[in-house]
Amino acid sequence: MSTVLYEKKDGIGYITLNRPEELNAMNDEMLAELDELLPKVEMDLDVKVAVFRGAGKDFCAGQDLTGVKTYEVLSEPGEHLTIKKRMEAERRRNRRWEYIFNLAKPTIAQVHGHCLGTGCYLSMVCDITIAAEDAQFGDPLLRMGLLPHMPLWLYLVGIKRTRELLFTGCYIDGIEAEKIGLINKAVPRDDLEDEVNNMATGIALMNCDALAPAKDAVNSVMEARGLGAAWRFTNDMQLVMQQRTMLPEEFNFFSVREKKGLKAAIEERDAPFKKFCEER
Amino acid sequence: MPTGFGWNFKTQYKECFYEHNDYREWDFQTALYEKVNDRVARITLNRPDKRNAFNDRMFEDLAAAMHKANDDPDVRVVIIRGAGNHFGAGHDLSSPEGEESPPVHPSVNPTLQDYYGFERRRCYKYDDITDYPKITIAQVHGKCIGASQIFAASCDIIVTAEDAQFGIRGFGSQLHGLTEYPLWPMWSNKAYAGRAVTEISGKEAAELGFANKAVPLDKLEAETLRWAQVLSNLPSEAVAVTKEWMSGMQDIMGMGGTQRAHYHAHTGLQYVRFRPEELNLYKEKRDKGLKGFLKDRAETATPKAAPKEKK
Numbered sequence: 001m002s003t004v005l006y007e008k009k010d011g012i013g014y015i016t017l018n019r020p021e022e023l024n025a026m027n028d029e030m031l032a033e034l035d036e037l038l039p040k041v042e043m044d045l046d047v048k049v050a051v052f053r054g055a056g057k058d059f060c061a062g063q064d065l066t067g068v069k070t071y072e073v074l075s076e077p078g079e080h081l082t083i084k085k086r087m088e089a090e091r092r093r094n095r096r097w098e099y100i101f102n103l104a105k106p107t108i109a110q111v112h113g114h115c116l117g118t119g120c121y122l123s124m125v126c127d128i129t130i131a132a133e134d135a136q137f138g139d140p141l142l143r144m145g146l147l148p149h150m151p152l153w154l155y156l157v158g159i160k161r162t163r164e165l166l167f168t169g170c171y172i173d174g175i176e177a178e179k180i181g182l183i184n185k186a187v188p189r190d191d192l193e194d195e196v197n198n199m200a201t202g203i204a205l206m207n208c209d210a211l212a213p214a215k216d217a218v219n220s221v222m223e224a225r226g227l228g229a230a231w232r233f234t235n236d237m238q239l240v241m242q243q244r245t246m247l248p249e250e251f252n253f254f255s256v257r258e259k260k261g262l263k264a265a266i267e268e269r270d271a272p273f274k275k276f277c278e279e280r
Numbered sequence: 281m282p283t284g285f286g287w288n289f290k291t292q293y294k295e296c297f298y299e300h301n302d303y304r305e306w307d308f309q310t311a312l313y314e315k316v317n318d319r320v321a322r323i324t325l326n327r328p329d330k331r332n333a334f335n336d337r338m339f340e341d342l343a344a345a346m347h348k349a350n351d352d353p354d355v356r357v358v359i360i361r362g363a364g365n366h367f368g369a370g371h372d373l374s375s376p377e378g379e380e381s382p383p384v385h386p387s388v389n390p391t392l393q394d395y396y397g398f399e400r401r402r403c404y405k406y407d408d409i410t411d412y413p414k415i416t417i418a419q420v421h422g423k424c425i426g427a428s429q430i431f432a433a434s435c436d437i438i439v440t441a442e443d444a445q446f447g448i449r450g451f452g453s454q455l456h457g458l459t460e461y462p463l464w465p466m467w468s469n470k471a472y473a474g475r476a477v478t479e480i481s482g483k484e485a486a487e488l489g490f491a492n493k494a495v496p497l498d499k500l501e502a503e504t505l506r507w508a509q510v511l512s513n514l515p516s517e518a519v520a521v522t523k524e525w526m527s528g529m530q531d532i533m534g535m536g537g538t539q540r541a542h543y544h545a546h547t548g549l550q551y552v553r554f555r556p557e558e559l560n561l562y563k564e565k566r567d568k569g570l571k572g573f574l575k576d577r578a579e580t581a582t583p584k585a586a587p588k589e590k591k
Contacts, residue, residue, distance in 0.1 A: 145518040147525060154529050157489070163436045163526065164492045167415060167511055167519075180489065226532035233532060237525040244517040251515070276510040280493075 003030040005055070006037055011204040012197070013047040013105075020056025026118050027064040028072045031096065042104050048204040048211065050103065051196060052126055053110040054119075059135065062117025066262055067254075073118065074146075075242055077254050086242065090235040094149065098231050101125040101152075102219055104212040106203050110196040111135045112189060116171070121150045127215065129183035130199065131174035132192045137182060140169035143269050144253040147241040151230035155222065157182055169270075170277035303344035303351075311341035312363075313348055316505065319356045319512035321349040328364025333372035334427050335381050339405065350414060356512040356519070358412075359504055360435065361419035362428075367444065370426025373561070374570050395550055399543035407539060409434035411527050413520040415511050419504040420444045420482065421497055436523070437511075438491040439504045440482035446490065447479035 005016040015037065017024040024030075041050050054060050063073040070076075075089065100107065100122070109123035111131035116138050123129045123137075131137075141148045153162045157180045165172070174186035187195045203211070219227075246252045251272075257265035312324040323345040325332040332338070342360075349358045362368050371381050380398060409416065409431065418432035420440040425447050432438050432446075440446075486494035495503045530536075554560040564573035 142514060142518060142522055145515045147518070147522055149525075151529055151532075154526070154533060159526070159530065160436075160438065160492055161489050166522065166526075167436065167514065226534065229532045230529055233528050234525065237521060237528065240524075241518065241521045244515070244521060246515055246517070251513070272513040273510055276506065279506075 002033075003027070004033040004037055006041075008044075008047060010201065011046065011048045012200045013041050013044065013050045015041070015050060015052050016055050017053070017060050018055045020054075020058075022064065023058045023061035023114055024054040024056065024119070025061045025064040026073050027066075028069045031072045035096070038100065038103065045208070047105065048206070048208050049200045050105050050107045051110055051200055052107065052122060053196075054113065056113075058113030058119075059109070059111040059115040060119025060122060061114045062119045065257070065266070067257065075238075077242075083239070086239055087235070090238045093238075094231045094235050097121055097125045097150070102216075104215070106211055106215060108196055108200055108203075110192060111137075111174070111183070112192055117141055121152075123183070124150055124152045124156065128199065130185045130187065130192065130196050131177060131183050132189040133174045133186045134189060135174040135177070135186075136171040137174070137177045138169060138171035139166055140270070140273075142166055143169045143251075143273065145241075145244060145246060145250075147234075147238050149234050149238055151227060151234055155225065155227070168277060168280070169273055170280050303347040306341075306344040306348070308341055308345065310335075310338040311345050313345040315352075315355070316359070316508070318354050320359065320505070320508045321345075321352065321355045321357070322359040322361065323349070324361055324363050325368055326363045327372075328362075328366075330372055330374075331366040331369035331423060332362040332364065332428065333369045333374075334431075335372040335375045336379050339381065343405075346409070346412065350412065355414060356514065356516055357415045357417060357508040359417045359419055359508055360431075361501075361504070362422070364422075366422030367418070367420040367424040367432065368428025369423050370428050373565075373573075392547070396543070396547050399546045403539050403543045403546075406430055406434045410530070410535075411523075413523060414516070415514075415519060415523075417504055417507055417511075419500060420446075420491070421500055433490070437507060438485070439493045439495070439500065439507055440485060440491045441497040441500045442481065442483040442494045443497060444482035444485075444494075445479065446482070446485050 003017070003019050005014075005018045007014045007016070015034075017026075017030065019025060019027075019030065041047055064070045065074070067074075067076055071089070072092065075086065079086075081089075106128070107126040109126035109129040109131075111123050111129060112135050113132075114136050115123055115131070116136065117140065120137050120139055123131075139148045139150070139153070148166045153166065157165070161180055164170075172180075172182075174183065177183045178186040185195070251268065253265055253269055256268055260268075310325070310327050312326050314322050314324070316322050323342065325338060325342065327333060327335075327338060346358065349355045372379075375381050380402070415437070416435040417437045417439060418435040420432055420438055421444050422441070423445050424432055424440075425445070429446050429448060480488070480490070482491060482494045485491040493503060493507070554563070559573075559576055561573055564576060568576070
């Protein structure tokens with residue numbers, strides 16, 4: 001294990017995303033390690049609560065956009081794959097979120113710094129999210145012509161706010177995230193760890209056998225509200241999105257990245273929205 | 281197949297009314313179409329003396345304008361606003377007999393099947409707004425009541441004046457808060473709690489998440505253009521797919537079913553019998569005129585607080 005650290009203490013399992021230099025961006029290696037680790041955590045009777053957190057200054061900046069060893073996180077244009085292959089890839093991407101959402105243990109996301117794109121999705125599929133007041137939440141995928149693909153947006157913050165946040169790609173801080181219901185609680189940065197540990201310890205006092213069915217009961221309500229179909233529908237729409245055409249005058253993230261590098265591509269992506277989001 | 285009620289049987293099935301080409305050379309009267317710049321189109325509901333209340337013609341003009349914007353490949357964002365002092369006052373209650381826009385006069389006496397088909401068609405007009413492939417922004421000021429509010433709710437983004445007034449009144453006080461349910465996109469029990477009467481200001485609408493941004497009236501137009509400008513940077517095909525995903529998500533979350541419940545309820549309400557002491561739009565309109573009805577309705581809708589009991 002190198003990109004994900006795991007530590008067990010007093011009935012709490014700490015899962016730490018560990019690529020601090022890259023703002024804990026998700027690449028194939030990190031996802032493979034999570035895929036390997038999570039079933040073990042789920043089966044471990046000594047762990048009552050799982051806490052997700054990020055090493056360094058950020059929780060997670062989302063997908064690794066370098067295009068190097070990121071097949072699992074991002075479909076690159078120009079990949080000549082069969083529909084079946086693409087479908088399998090999209091399913092794996094969404095089923096990972098669905099699996100964490102339904103993990104048979106309570107999960108807490110401890111969020112500080114950047115929490116963007118798939119990083120934000122990870123915090124959304126956790127049962128509880130506690131964040132630093134100055135944490136930054138956002139989903140700028142549409143700016144790159146990618147489908148923002150987390151169904152929970154609509155359930156958590158409603159239709160109008162979903163549209164606003166996904167269309168503008170603007171980031172919101174922990175305080176606003178709490179206000180609109182994206183997270184449970186925003187606390188000062190210095191209190192974050194204590195607050196999470198306090199809640200995790202409290203949950204760990206519960207009967208372990210009761211926690212799993214209680215979580216399942218809550219999740220079955222979401223299932224009844226259509227979440228099960230929503231994951232599947234989202235797979236299909238991601239597949240459709242891969243067939244989009246960019247107009248010549250439109251910003252093309254992937255070709256700019258190829259010509260000028262990743263940093264320039266991200267800057268060019270965000271430039272038209274910068275002033276608007278600051279004043280929003 | 282003619283049904284004797286002014287529309288064809290086939291139109292009772294769902295169709296997207298942007299698919300017609302009728303809008304070419306359209307004579308815009310009650311809704312005006314303009315291009316603000318290359319990428320932003322603006323539609324102005326234009327019946328200011330009627331507070332932009334919807335009648336059949338305005339629905340048609342609006343549809344033609346939406347269609348026109350959709351077929352212009354340069355347009356990325358469509359703004360919809362109201363001329364005069366208001367965004368819109370809902371359906372035009374003074375519409376002449378025979379208009380599709382409710383209230384359909386009881387003397388028309390359509391068959392159940394006619395009326396059901398008509399209600400379904402009316403509800404799907406708003407569905408077509410939700411499913412519109414480009415970004416829509418409602419620029420709301422003054423009154424935004426009833427059908428006008430449903431229309432604004434069906435747009436992607438609402439930018440509103442702080443003192444705008446959202447609400448629903450229905451034909452009488454018995455409808456408060458019910459008819460609006462399927463299209464009130466807060467999906468939040470919290471926002472509903474204790475709100476049988478859903479009348480809120482633009483400021484409160486933004487706080488509840490019904491509107492996206494509330495600004496003072498004099499800044500409304502500039503603010504709306506700011507949103508349109510920034511959103512017109514997005515790749516158009518990616519926006520269309522993302523909107524399709526969101527609309528599909530809404531269907532999965534029950535929006536399709538609530539639409540159906542909505543027009544079922546409306547069809548049922550057509551056959552409501554008023555008790556003698558209750559406010560009856562048709563009777564009041566006949567006896568006292570529309571103004572008289574509105575005055576009486578305002579009094580029933582906001583009854584004076586009952587006098588406190590003496591201790």
